[in-house]
Structures are given as C-alpha cells and as structure tokens.
Amino acid sequence: MNSGGSALSLRRWWRSVGFAWAGVAHTYRSQPNFRIEVWAAVTALGLTVLLRAPLAPIALCCALVLSLELVNTALEAAVDLASLERHPLARAAKDAAAGAVLVASGGALLVGVSVLGGALWSRLT
Incomplete structure (x- = not known):
C-alpha cells in the first residue's frame, strides 16, 4: 500500500x-460513557483553571481516561x-478493556480530589 509520501x-x-x-x-456520537467522560473532563479542567490549581495532573488524568475509552471502543x-x-x-477482552477505563477513572477521581479538594475547600470556607 502506498503511504502517500514522506513520513515528514x-x-x-x-x-x-x-x-x-x-x-x-464517532466515539462521541456512539458512546454515552465517552460523552459523560468528555463533559466531566471539561468540568474538571474548568474548575482547575477557576481555582488556579495545578493543571498538569488534571489534564493528564483527563487525557488518560478519554484515551482508554477510545481504545476500549476500538477493541469492542x-x-x-x-x-x-x-x-x-471475547468477553474477557471486552471486560479487561472496560476495566482499564474503570481503573483510570478511579485514579483520576483520586487525583482530582487531592489536587482540587483543598483549593475548593478554601474557596467555600
């Protein structure tokens, strides 16, 4: 197959x-969980900017969860x-891919609470 030219x-x-x-x-249109995760990421990133909290860990967690959801959709x-x-x-493969998204989501939640929790608490009190 022709690669269409130089790699550069x-x-x-x-x-x-x-x-x-x-x-x-396609994934956004066809996967309800991906839509939820996208809007959760937008919310988390917006809150991060609003609270002037460190952006890198939140952005990385958002990218990880969304990327794994894309891989999960591709594998399915x-x-x-x-x-x-x-x-x-087939079931084991699908379940493992979904489990990867679940584990990443749990980790992202922990990072979100640890990074944003203190800043949010300070603003509320």
Missing part, C-alpha cells in the same frame, strides 16, 4: 489527524467484527 509530509500528517478526529467524533468494535458469536475470550 505535512499533508500526510493532516490526513492522519483527520482520521484520528473521525474516530473521536474489533472483537465484534471478528466474531458474531459469543465467546469467553
């Missing part, structure tokens, strides 16, 4: 960005495409 080609890079953005947009689609029949290994 700006045109090729923009084309790749377009494909990636199409994946994000690939497993569904590979076999229409139910199979214990």
Whole structure:
C-alpha cells in the first residue's frame, strides 16, 4: 500500500489527524460513557483553571481516561467484527478493556480530589 509520501509530509500528517478526529467524533456520537467522560473532563479542567490549581495532573488524568475509552471502543468494535458469536475470550477482552477505563477513572477521581479538594475547600470556607 502506498503511504502517500514522506513520513515528514505535512499533508500526510493532516490526513492522519483527520482520521484520528473521525474516530473521536464517532466515539462521541456512539458512546454515552465517552460523552459523560468528555463533559466531566471539561468540568474538571474548568474548575482547575477557576481555582488556579495545578493543571498538569488534571489534564493528564483527563487525557488518560478519554484515551482508554477510545481504545476500549476500538477493541469492542474489533472483537465484534471478528466474531458474531459469543465467546469467553471475547468477553474477557471486552471486560479487561472496560476495566482499564474503570481503573483510570478511579485514579483520576483520586487525583482530582487531592489536587482540587483543598483549593475548593478554601474557596467555600
């Protein structure tokens, strides 16, 4: 398959960005959990800026959760495409990918509470 030119080609890079953005947009349209996570990230990032708290840990956690949800969606689609029949290994793969999102979400919550909790408490009292 022709790669469309040099790996350093700006045109090729923009084309790749377009494909990636199409994946994000499809996931946003088709996955309710991703929409919830996007708006939770927007809220967390807005609160971080409002409270003048450290942005990096919150942004990193948001990116991690959203990225894992995208990977989870891709894995589920690939497993569904590979076999229409139910199979214990397919279920294990899907459950493990969903578990990765759950673990990252729990970690993000802990980071959010530790980074934003004190700043929010100070503002409220």
